[in-house]
Amino acid sequence: DAGITQSPRHKVTETGTPVTLRCHQTENHRYMYWYRQDPGHGLRLIHYSYGVKDTDKGEVSDGYSVSRSKTEDFLLTLESATSSQTSVYFCAISESTRAETGELFFGEGSRLTVL
Amino acid sequence: QKEVEQNSGPLSVPEGAIASLNCTYSDRGSQSFFWYRQYSGKSPELIMSIYSNGDKEDGRFTAQLNKASQYVSLLIRDSQPSDSATYLCAVNMGAGSYQLTFGKGTKLSVIP
Numbered sequence: 001d002a003g004i005t006q007s008p009r010h011k012v013t014e015t016g017t018p019v020t021l022r023c024h025q026t027e028n029h030r031y032m033y034w035y036r037q038d039p040g041h042g043l044r045l046i047h048y049s050y051g052v053k054d055t056d057k058g059e060v061s062d063g064y065s066v067s068r069s070k071t072e073d074f075l076l077t078l079e080s081a082t083s084s085q086t087s088v089y090f091c092a093i094s095e096s097t098r099a100e101t102g103e104l105f106f107g108e109g110s111r112l113t114v115l
Numbered sequence: 116q117k118e119v120e121q122n123s124g125p126l127s128v129p130e131g132a133i134a135s136l137n138c139t140y141s142d143r144g145s146q147s148f149f150w151y152r153q154y155s156g157k158s159p160e161l162i163m164s165i166y167s168n169g170d171k172e173d174g175r176f177t178a179q180l181n182k183a184s185q186y187v188s189l190l191i192r193d194s195q196p197s198d199s200a201t202y203l204c205a206v207n208m209g210a211g212s213y214q215l216t217f218g219k220g221t222k223l224s225v226i227p
Contacts, residue, residue, distance in 0.1 A: 106160070
């Protein structure tokens with residue numbers, strides 16, 4: 001058990017409202033990731049972090065920002081939610097100390113619906 | 116555009132048979148390769164990783180890698196109904212890369 005908790009697990013919001021999803025880990029791993037999963041697209045990387053205050057963009061970062069002020073927490077913010085951001089969001093961590101890793105452990109997911 | 120391609124399925128096999136799942140990738144410089152299993156409504160779970168050409172076996176699972184053909188496969192022997200899930204192929208595109216590129220997944224159904 002990699003000790004990853006996502007919150008909220010389900011959220012319904014309206015277009016234009018801000019939304020923050022939280023990922024919390026208990027193991028102090030360095031690398032954390034946010035993915036979204038949509039039918040027909042698979043899993044796509046939004047942002048990732050390689051340490052406190054160290055973050056970078058992934059494949060589909062437009063409309064999203066992240067913050068990591070503590071090792072254990074990685075926040076994903078939608079500043080102004082749009083219907084295209086309706087998705088299932090997964091946080092993932094890597095237990096590796098190497099950057100070139102694909103051995104990820106995923107949280108349970110957060111289902112976001114933007115009306 | 117770096118791509119990972121999988122047949123979407125569904126792939127149906129009878130219980131006890133061998134299930135063969137295939138994946139191709141576009142970036143010849145790719146270094147590491149992974150198979151994840153995802154049950155419906157659940158999160159992906161890593162089941163195999165492979166880093167060099169050839170076969171890697173773990174229990175009923177065998178991953179096969181052919182970098183020259185840019186091809187990765189997953190064999191599941193003695194398939195069980197509990198293996199019914201979507202299998203995601205993922206590729207790390209090389210040194211210093213933080214990013215995994217996932218295929219869209221192949222849905223496997225094992226028929227009792």
